[in-house]
Amino acid sequence: MAGTVVNLKARTGQSEGLGARREIDLASLDFTNCPVRDVLQQIGGKWSTLLLEALAKQPYRFGELRRMIPDISQRMLTQSLRDLQRDGYIEREVFPTKPPSVEYRMTELGRSLYTVLSQLLNWAEANHDEVRAARLRFDADAV
Amino acid sequence: MAGTVVNLKARTGQSEGLGARREIDLASLDFTNCPVRDVLQQIGGKWSTLLLEALAKQPYRFGELRRMIPDISQRMLTQSLRDLQRDGYIEREVFPTKPPSVEYRMTELGRSLYTVLSQLLNWAEANHDEVRAARLRFDADAV
DNA sequence: CTGTATCCCGAAGGATACTG
DNA sequence: CAGTATCCTTCGGGATACAG
Numbered sequence: 001m002a003g004t005v006v007n008l009k010a011r012t013g014q015s016e017g018l019g020a021r022r023e024i025d026l027a028s029l030d031f032t033n034c035p036v037r038d039v040l041q042q043i044g045g046k047w048s049t050l051l052l053e054a055l056a057k058q059p060y061r062f063g064e065l066r067r068m069i070p071d072i073s074q075r076m077l078t079q080s081l082r083d084l085q086r087d088g089y090i091e092r093e094v095f096p097t098k099p100p101s102v103e104y105r106m107t108e109l110g111r112s113l114y115t116v117l118s119q120l121l122n123w124a125e126a127n128h129d130e131v132r133a134a135r136l137r138f139d140a141d142a143v
Numbered sequence: 144m145a146g147t148v149v150n151l152k153a154r155t156g157q158s159e160g161l162g163a164r165r166e167i168d169l170a171s172l173d174f175t176n177c178p179v180r181d182v183l184q185q186i187g188g189k190w191s192t193l194l195l196e197a198l199a200k201q202p203y204r205f206g207e208l209r210r211m212i213p214d215i216s217q218r219m220l221t222q223s224l225r226d227l228q229r230d231g232y233i234e235r236e237v238f239p240t241k242p243p244s245v246e247y248r249m250t251e252l253g254r255s256l257y258t259v260l261s262q263l264l265n266w267a268e269a270n271h272d273e274v275r276a277a278r279l280r281f282d283a284d285a286v
Numbered sequence: 287c288t289g290t291a292t293c294c295c296g297a298a299g300g301a302t303a304c305t306g
Numbered sequence: 307c308a309g310t311a312t313c314c315t316t317c318g319g320g321a322t323a324c325a326g
Binding site: 188189190216218219222243 | 299300306
Binding site for chain 1: 267274281
């Protein structure tokens, strides 16, 4: 089972020490190969999960996605799709039609991710009210 | 099952239309009550999952967390803990000792979240290599 | 239709100093 | 010990215009 302090150290790019006695070495913090952050940073983007949700259902073309998410800018749609493609979550196929058309579809890796990601999305939806209630309580106490 | 285009519309703060025929109303995009983004924004923070992982294991005091994550600034540690507390994921208890000590512990809501969140963290750890490989391939093709 | 290229702004986060 | 307060930098992301 993951999720212990050992993983914490892995997250900050450190190797685990010998015991609990030794203080951690502050130098040489790399951060570039923290697996969790490396993945979460991507799907933590403003539009990533939205696109994954859409493409999990079926392939879509650029313009279709654009219409489905009217408040995304063209720039961010392109960039988000590129990033998802770069990480191997989605594929891009160009059809050499008269006006060129491009279709995006989810890969197996993407589906694998979406399987666990959707659990989190469902949780968020299901517990949103409780979170909002907690916020109201907190803000009230803070006067 | 959630995670369809209907949810997409919910994410952007819209109510679902009557059918696929009608174009969505571009006006009145609220965004403040998009459940998924409302929750994901929090745990998408740079230190949130790290703190949740630590506190999922056991309660910790401020300084302990600080030592466990040496590259977090005091400012961000305070703020991240506050935010997690505000959303109801963790509790803060002050012990009126000589130098005051404060302990943070996970709530039931936090454990509930962490149950599904840890699945995602495990996935990230397990598939990190594949993601990195996909990136290398993408970057190579792009010349 | 599917993008690139620029410019720009606000929010996230780091460094440092000070406090009960 | 456990924070606040202030300043400053970086970066994600929006608006707009142009292009193949």
